[in-house]
Amino acid sequence: MSKATIDDVAREAGVSIKTVSRVLNGEPLVRDATRDRVKQAIVALDYRPNASARRLAGKRTYLLGLVYQQNSSYASRVQAGVLDACRDRHYELLIHPCNEKGEALLGEIRELAASRRVDGLLLTPPISDGAGVRELLDELRVPSVVLSKADEGDAGWSVDTNDRHISRQLIEHLEGLGHRRIAYVRGHPDHKAMGNRYRGYLDGMAAAGLESMAAPVGDNAFESGRRCGKELLGLNPRPTAIVCANDHMAAGVIRAAHEAGVSVPGDLSVTGFDDIPLAGQLTPGLTTVRQPMEDMAHTAAQLLIDRVTNPGMENNAHVLDSALVLRDSTGPAPD
Amino acid sequence: MSKATIDDVAREAGVSIKTVSRVLNGEPLVRDATRDRVKQAIVALDYRPNASARRLAGKRTYLLGLVYQQNSSYASRVQAGVLDACRDRHYELLIHPCNEKGEALLGEIRELAASRRVDGLLLTPPISDGAGVRELLDELRVPSVVLSKADEGDAGWSVDTNDRHISRQLIEHLEGLGHRRIAYVRGHPDHKAMGNRYRGYLDGMAAAGLESMAAPVGDNAFESGRRCGKELLGLNPRPTAIVCANDHMAAGVIRAAHEAGVSVPGDLSVTGFDDIPLAGQLTPGLTTVRQPMEDMAHTAAQLLIDRVTNPGMENNAHVLDSALVLRDSTGPAPD
DNA sequence: TTGTAAGCGTTATCAA
């Protein structure tokens, strides 16, 4: 049982294996009646094509590689989105969490492209922002799609969100709550998304006619948020709101506030970015921005499969919308 | 370039492809000098065996399937551990996050075993605790290893931690801090680990000569922790410590305490279990138990590959030790 | 200790 091959199906349907193959791959030149007969045989025998044989014989591997930073808080959402797209198109996914940076990162990608024979590579930030990564992918001639903005002047294959715009909306939200002294905690300068978020802050402050405050730079991790928070809370006059480039740092700022005896959101409003699982479980719940990660990943994987399937395809850059998630870490400005 | 086959290597080394194959697979019957020559040729040509061809020709797929609950907080640690083991043994990993329960879950596993031809399956809790799952794996004859205790009376293939014992240590820690009224928030009754943790609590209370208190049952999620916390804080006399079966629920209890104006750890000590990333970033940092997830997953994958490679192998159940992680959510009992 | 030849289950080529 459960070991039917294409030959069995061909025999059962009374056709050649090539015809079965045509049906399997949705090729057009098959008469409807024949196609039906083959499909029936497939069901009757519970036939499953052997992926290894298909890979060996075909030009493709039906394999996608997903490269992302290990311990990235959105890894599982990205995986879910990609897997969804893969299932629809009969692709499989090889995940490749990665710790390296710089040359070592490039080496890993090179190795990945060489040893595992994937049809295409999907990269997420901050990997996709790494110096030389895009160039390497071109050099290796591996079709790829990145989650993150394409480089300027490069209409590249990418899926992104409107970070800058939504970041500006965050400022408008705070301004509407009466905040005037709104500080910012910047993210790691190598991550492109972080730059966009900061620009959105500046946009929002300018649009509201407010003066932007000190904007210390963190490294995206909790501790750096704590440090920046401490620094900002030492200011005089103190900010009434601190906007952070991601949730981890926002958690750090909340910790710093707690340590300084500053109550959130009574004395201080805090916002994050990403809506990681932590955000809803902090006390107070964190006002943040939710990116449609599954959708982005799904879109990216579809795009990649399209690109692989259809080599002549045009460049394609998608932008999906993020959404504000209002929780309890933001409130009216203290008087 | 980069498309050398076994034939190229054989020619370069002046041997037959069979000899190359022997070297590749570490088979013993090759003279050292020959082996060296082959290895040199492999390096010289940057030869990479074609995994698809190997799968097709061999009896194995060199593929492992990892089935886990989608959005599980330890998914990435498990993946990392498994991938490590896979790399060492030239296996690859197909991940299979899963949302189903009951019959639907069994159907997914059945489908997975049928369609993707994996050599073996790795299951993590709570999937591995699902009713009928172990039986199905036996029926399907898919070699598998579970992360979670083997069933009683079944010396099965599993890797587990000493949850019960470490849970007891948690009680000893609290007792040492002067706590006498220590309540417990139980986890989802279908998850075996949850039962063990609760038993450890009972052990610890008995050993300390304390009377166990109300132990409301949650569903492992934040909200249920909040609900149970609220309930326990309404008790009179109120517990001075609440031990939770996992971190999510502990976060919920902290939220409940905050809402009730009860300070942590001043008025109330709270502990979790799992040391998810959230635990360190809560305010206050959560005292919890860290399981060696990467190690467990690594061990499980090694075990599975051994089992697959060596069908005659004996059952094997491993137990690895968890560790207490003391943070700021526990402190001296209030007087 | 090494080599020869026959698969493994598909897709691709080319003819019918």
Added chain:
DNA sequence: TTGATAACGCTTACAA
């Protein structure tokens, strides 16, 4: 619109 038949790059008998 269909079908022989040859790849694809390895492993596995079976010989030598």
